[in-house]
Amino acid sequence: MTNFLTKTWLTFFVVAAILQAVSAQQATHPNVVLIITDDQGYGDLGCTGNPHVKTPVLDRFAEENIRFTNFYVSPVCAPTRSSLMTGRYSLRTGVRDTYNGGSIMAASETTIAEMLKEEGYNTGIFGKWHLGDCYPSRPMDQGFDESLVHLSGGMGQVGDITTWFKGDSSYFDPVLWHNGKPEPYTGYCSDIFADEAIRFIESNKEKPFFCYLSFNAPHTPLQVPAKYYEMYRDIDPSSGFENDSRPFPEMSEKDKEDARKVYGMVTNIDDNIGKLLQRLDELQLSENTLVIFMTDNGPQQPRYVAGMRGRKGSVYRGGVRVPFFMRYPGMGSKEVNATTAHIDVLPTIAEICGAKLPEQRVIDGKSLFSLLTKDNYDRQERSLFFYWTRRYPELYNNMALYKGDYKLVGFTSFDAGIGDFELYNIKDDPYEQENILPKNKDIAKKLKTELDLTYRDLISSENILHQPLxxxxxxxxxxxxxxxxxxxxxxxxxxxxxxxxxxxxxxxxxxxxxxxxxxxxxxxxxxxxxxxxxxxxxxxxxxxxxxxxxxxxxxxxxxxxxxxxxxxxxxxxxxxxxxxxxxx
The missing domain is CATH 2.60.120.260 (Galactose-binding domain-like)
Incomplete structure (x- = not known):
């Protein structure tokens, strides 16, 4: 009997040790679900004050988890996505445009997928890539085990040769590219991408996975299932702000109709995210899965954007400030007000997942991990650089540097004097309405000096001087x-x-x-x-x-x-x- 008990206890301790090791491994390598939407502005959510759009899933997700209230991206999509994938400013990666051959990311870049594969993760992308349609820059060449994407910047666009000729029905029953081969699918694009992402999660639940769910909605063309359009058919998207002192854009009848379609597309996305989160619960994966939600830039069309100036393509806050919510295992609700950005996502995932940062390259981002686990502290002294013009940056045109409370903005010529720039105190004037430069030229000059150094550094990047082939x-x-x-x-x-x-x-x-x-x-x-x-x-x-x-x-x-x-x-x-x- 003593021998039996000894063996029984020994077996118990061995099993317990194994379970503890497995638990430690899971804690070291949590699953990652990264969700990004396309052209969904800061104001296209109920939780950011929009009285019309219905987003109950994301509103609850934001309330119950970590909300970054001062999070920034690039003014347009391909630059944002290259920074998101690499932790680097887009010009370092070779990405300088959304087309004109400028959205091809250099194959030498290391993506989140490649970084996590080194730690044993299975990786999948579902939706929009927009960093190269040809070898060696496709997602399947950049670390993704499974790839289900449309081509170029959007379905129904000229680069996406399998949906372009479908015109006004390009979002329905599309031919998509699965692991580099065209395949027909049935249904609405956002439903397809979400369903396939869920299938990927189900198939890889036994080991760590990275799922990149990159919706192409609500990007144009504004195509929405009838069920979701009917939810908004009779609303006036410009109403409900009569007692709101914040600036509100003028909306034409076309703008209002566009907003109705966008809100329908966003509600469809919200429903799909709800399905994914529910499936994580059912598979008992939620407690070991990092979930991130963000958008890639401001809205393309005029509509509610929480009073901010500008929209997609602009370096004003309406073009570059977006929602960013994160569910981190073991943490509850928290609001983080520090200045953060898309370049921070890769180093954050690296620290949380125990992965090594890519070596022999500049990583412009900073891990957000300490902001999650400690008391919020002020990170405002970091600098963020923004620009947007076609093909290559045009010096001082739609260019900005944000540091501390201040933001220097240029919409001027290459040889402009300091008086031709704009300066805003974002803390006192979050809507960028009052140019305080005339009385603060010394501050503006310091910011311009840093802007010049940053621009010169980025424009001389190897992948800009020698464009990806x-x-x-x-x-x-x-x-x-x-x-x-x-x-x-x-x-x-x-x-x-x-x-x-x-x-x-x-x-x-x-x-x-x-x-x-x-x-x-x-x-x-x-x-x-x-x-x-x-x-x-x-x-x-x-x-x-x-x-x-x-x-x-x-x-x-x-x-x-x-x-x-x-x-x-x-x-x-x-x-x-x-x-x-x-x-x-």
Whole structure:
């Protein structure tokens, strides 16, 4: 009997030790769910004072968890997403635009997914990536085990070749890209992305996972299921603010209709987040899962934004201040007022998950972990740099530096004197209504000195001086499709026919079959020219068609520009997309 009891107690202690080790491992490597929405402004939530939009799930999530009230992002989406994924200002990563070839992130960057994979995490993305549609910058090339995404900056946009031609129905029954291959799906896009994210969580519940749920809604085109539109069909989004002293934007009838659709899209997202949180509870994962909710920039259209000035694309607060809520295992409700930003997310996840920060690179962000676990302290002396213009930063145009209570804003020319800038005390004037620069030029000059140093540092980044290249003829993506979102060239290149465009590429030498797709049928009697590093392949065409093919084209190995144009009736027509398949 004594021997039996001894063995029984020994077994008990061994099992207890194993369970304790497993528990410690879980505590070291909690699951991570990172949720981001697209063009949902600070004011598009009930908990931020909007009397019209219905967001009960997110309102409750904010109330019960950690609310960062002074959280900032970039003025537009691709820069925000590159900073979110890397902890670095977007210009360091090569991302300088939302298209014009400027939303391709360098493959040398280390993402949250790559960082967590080193710690044994399974990783998945569902929704919008917007950091490169071609090898080696796709999510599946940047650390994600599973990838279900649309292309370019949005569904229904020119770069997303499988939804562009669907027009006003692009958000419904889409063809999406699953692990690099097009696949048809049934339903509304936000429902699809949320359902697939939940499936991923269910499939990976036995080990640590990182789930990046990146909704493309409520970005344009504003397409919403009828059920959700009906919730707002009869409201006036400009009403309810008569006794509110904060600034409110003028809204046209179109703006009001747009707001109704946006609010429907946001309520749909709220319902989907509710489904995901409920499933975490059912799987008993909530107590070991870090959940983050944020948005990527301000609203695209005029509507309630809590009185702040500006919207998407602007460096004023309405364009860059967004909601940021976090549920951290073991912590309850807390409000954090320190100045924080998208660049802080990677180092925060690294510290919470016991992961090593990427080495041999500048990490601009700071971990928020101490703000979660200790009394809130003042971080206002940190600086944040903002800018937005097409292609590359335009010195002092839509550019700002925020430090302490003060924010210096430039909407002026490269050689402007200090008097041409704007200075705001954000603590006293959170709506940026009173330019106090005339009486505070010394403060403005100090901020401008720091702005200049930051700008010079970022604009000289290796990935800006040597832009990320699309690799053609690599076995990891063959064939490869060059789309309009990745095309460099004229500012604002989109769906135009007669426009200058090119692709910056690295070509592996060999023979290729090349297919050229045009926006609409081209006339016969023209000539197609494919130019690759000084080698020009010419083909005459006699048919009216929207597709041309060149077979067995011998392409040299090089790094540089790839250009193609069809010349007919005095017009120079850029293909809508080009597919290249290496055949030898």
């Amino acid at each position: 699309i690799e053609i003829g690599n076995k990891n993506e063959n064939p490869i499709i060059l789309n309009r979102n990745e095309a460099d060239g004229e500012r604002g290149i989109w769906a135009q026919e007669d426009v200058f465009g090119k692709w910056n590429v690295r070509v592996n030498p060999g023979k290729y079959n090349v297919t050229f797709k045009f926006v609409q049928a081209i006339e016969g009697g023209g000539t197609l020219l494919l130019e690759t590093n000084g080698v020009v392949n010419r083909m005459d065409n006699s048919e009216n068609t929207d597709v041309l093919e060149m077979k067995n084209v011998d392409l040299p190995g090089y790094e540089g520009e790839l250009m193609a144009n069809y010349f007919s009736s005095g017009k120079k027509i850029l293909p809508f997309w080009i597919e290249l398949e290496k055949v030898d």
